[in-house]
Amino acid sequence: MSTEELLxxxxxxxxxRVxxxxxxxxxxxxxxxSLLVGQRCRxxxxxSVQAYIARQVEEAA
Incomplete structure (x- = not known):
């Protein structure tokens, strides 16, 4: 079982910072x-946030 942190x-x-x-x-x-928790909570x-930041840094380089 994964212990992925959810934000x-x-x-x-x-x-x-957005x-x-x-x-x-x-x-x-x-x-x-993102994933749905219950019927309304995302x-x-x-x-995925860390990967997004890494992609942005890579593109800026």
Missing amino acids: TMDDAARLL SRWTVFRLMKERQVT RITAS
């Missing part, structure tokens, strides 16, 4: 991976 929209926004709407757009564009995997 709320606010947590991910804080890590990326708005919640930007995080929502990244989810919609499948730039970060959580974002911490590893």
Whole structure:
């Protein structure tokens, strides 16, 4: 069983230093991976946020 850390929209926004709407757009564009917990709660995997940051750094280089 994986112990992947799950982030709320606010947590991910804080890590990326962006708005919640930007995080929502990244989810919609499948730039970060999210999953549904229950019927309404979205959580974002911490590893997908880290991978997104790594891709952005790589593209900037």
